[in-house]
Amino acid sequence: MKFYEDQKESYDALPKEKFVLVQREERLHDTEFKTKPIGFFKDVMLRFTKNKASVCAAVIILIISFFAIFGPGMNEYRYDEQHTDRINMPPKIPAIAKLNIGLFDGGYLLENRNYDNLSDPSRYPEGSVLEIRNPRLVNGQRTVDVWVDYYKYSGMADDECYWFGSDYLGRDIWTRMWRGARISLTIAIVSVLCNVTIGIIYGSISGYYGGAVDMLMMRITEIINAFPRIVIVTLFIMVAGTGMFSIIMSLVIKDWVSTARMVRSQFYRFKGREYVLAARTLGVKDMALIFRHILPNSIGPVITSAMIAIPTAIFAESFLAYIGLGLQAPEPSIGVMLSQGQKVLLHYPSQVVFPAIIISLLMISFNLFGNGLRDAFDPTLRGTE
Secondary structure (H helix, E strand, O other), X not given: OHXXXXXXXXXXXXXXXXXXXXXXXXXXXXXOOOOOOOOHHHHHHHHHHOOHHHHHHHHHHHHHHHHHHHHHHOOOOOOOOOOHHHOOOOOEOHHXXXXXXXXXXXXXXXEEEEHHHHHOOOOOOOOOEEEEEEEEEEOOEEEEEEEEEHHHHOOOOOOOOOOOOEOOOOOEHHHHHHHHHHHHHHHHHHHHHHHHHHHHHHHHHHHHHOHHHHHHHHHHHHHHHHOOHHHHHHHHHXXXXXXXXXXXXXXXXXXXXXXHHHHHHHHHHHOOXXXXXXXXXXXXXXXXXXXXXXXXXXXXXXXXXXXXXXXXXXXXXXXXHHOOOOOOOOOOOHHHHHHHHHHHOOOOOHHHHHHHHHHHHHHHHHHHHHHHHHHHHOHXXXXXX
């Protein structure tokens, strides 16, 4: 106490002129923004375009979608047009064939041919023999492998060609592949949109309310998920017949369960956060809390799973087509073409290669595209560089 009184007396002895108010003459204000404010969706677009891999994936998806829409009409062949005298033709694109690089030139290797018959124009028309390979003697006869222009060998005119070859019925693979891509994308996108819509609504209610409501709703999903897909598809085909509707419904009836579970887990993660509790304290209604405050923070994983689900749905459609429960002939799809092409893979690989490339590009592109959208829509990353 004695020390305190001594200090007080020393402070009282100081002249008032030595006391100065700090920052009295300064103007205090918030820091001005250096850039223009941007909205949420513009910020999403800016962050998405910085992800080069996602942008490239989006371009690939747009290119495939463009050809899926307009590709079947780019040549004179229809998807169901058959030419039994032009079966299993190799790919040929005249502009590339002139470069002599060994691709898209209509070439095909004929094995174990009698060398003496090569001069017979009825068997080998003029200009059809391009190269003679592996000459040998077999049972005293000169035998060779002949690399031929299969279009001239088959007696076709110079202006007739199949860009991606033809199948076992002489149908144009280019036309069928892009029409099949259109059908496969339609089935996949429609089914995924239905799955996401049902899954978001169902999972949001289950995760938000919890307790007995969550227990009952999750048991229902387990019962639905327990039914084998083959049984469901067979039932739909028996009721509605074969076609796109049956395939879409068979993909919808079960696949929304995984989305619902994901959304439910995200709601359990975010519904206890401070901003949700503050909004509830202010009297915000449940639907606004679900769809305005919690769901936007949960949308990233949902978008990613939806993008990955599109090629997964294409694979599911391919499986159904392989076992005979998909689209019926002559309607094509990527799955139908793969199931038919794998039977002649060793002899005519082009019938599998092109559909396989398309489905692989779709898988990789939708995966990268989904990752980019997930990062762009994540509210926690808004405004970051």
